Amino acid sequence: MRLLSYFISLFLFAGLRPECSQPKADAWIQLFNGKDLKDWSVKISKHPLDDNFGNTFRVEDGKMIVRYDQYKNFDEQFGHIFYKKPFSAYLLAVEYRFVGDQVAGGPGWAVRNSGAMLHCQDPKTMGVDQDFPISLEMQLLGGDGQHERHTANLCTPGTNVVMDGKLFTPHCIDSQSKTYHGDQWVHAETLVLGDSLVKHIVEGDTVLTYEKPQIGGGNVIHYDAAVKKDGQLLREGYIALQSESHPVEFRKVELFDLSPYLNNPKQLRAILRQLQTRKR
Template identity: 40%
Template sequence: MRGAPILLSLLIGVAACAEPSTWQPLFDGKTLGGWTPKIAGEEAGADSRRTFRAEYGVIRVDYSGYDQFSENFGHLFAKLGTDRYRLRLEYRFIGEAVEGAPAWARLNSGVMIHSGSADEMSLDQDFPVSLEIQFLAAGAAHPSQSTANVCSPETSIAIDGERREQHCIYSDVPSKPLGEWVSVEIVVDGADRIVPYVDGVQSIVIEDVLRDSREPLGTGYLALQSEGHPVEFRNIAWQPLPAKEE
């Protein structure tokens, strides 16, 4: 076809002029550089049982150092410095929940949005004031639960313009079985609008996030959860949203 070389040249030119990706990795696949752990009962930055580990290209939430889980809820914080961004990551649950983990925490983890820093948490505080996009998996005890749900520790949200005070609101997105990787993207437009996607499928549209105290939300940080079930995270990256038009 005589037109093929011309078409190919045009495509190459378009690719060359395309803007480079603005996705920035949050995890280098080897270390926890840039991340700060906070385990209930320990000071910020301490993780005496190595709950959070960088191994084989993943961040692993691991309980091999625990004899018993006793509300040792943990979070691993990263600073973005903005409250308007896209976040991408993959997660999967592995193994069995640690002895002593509460029943609700089995096959349960998440990412905390609009959190403050690890240093802002008190010594025994279980969860940061934030908005949680909750990750679940399907297992024998929970064969049909959803994922990309929203939970609100000391916060509240609106959905379709209606204020919702429930701690957790469940999506229609089915979870995947234990051991399968799940791709998540979350579009965070400040406190005004947060939309999670699972494998490209939209979950709940979250609006108007408020702290229960009505004080300003934390900005610039997110945190991965440790609630008692081993879970792995990989391919964690973010990009800032374009500036809002005035």
């Protein structure tokens, strides 16, 4: 797995021609089917697994949406909706937008804030009062109409990563993305290769890269200590989307499974080149 960082640097930037057939459209897994949430499990802090408190996560007009109209106060009820199975190596693509106003009681930092959680712990192992799953977060932020505010940042609830050859332990780091104001749709992707390499990509531009995701650090509470094995590399995990007190909508959540190609560098190179140039 350690060689994958070298391979991906070569594959994505060497300008080589693809060496296998174009990936078929049906090779993409539609995690969200546009109709219902049957393949997803909800875990909201202070509530048991699969208690979709306040109908927080719902489907309307073909979109997965997060709403708080049945909340009196947010009261730190951070929520996550998990896809039914874990993945190890993949390209995840989401299209999201922020709408409306933050619910009463939401923290100031959570205005126009959501995220795609990667390599999550199994939601069945989360404590009832646990706020965030042990995971990597591709943090999704919307602009406030005035200030620069990057998206596809990295936050690390219960995790650490390696950046520039050194263990990175702060909780969050900004990406190099543009700021996206208003209610516009944004296309964000993340390339995850097991415990080797992760890239955050916004509208086709790579905005953040890190390596060796692993359990460690803080910024998660009320977890089971048996699950938080600090120093353990994260080779796979669940994918989740957040409810952090601001209404957000997702109209696309899809994944291309790269695990079948990890032991064939030539084929992996071709697949990644083709995925890089595909129409969004």
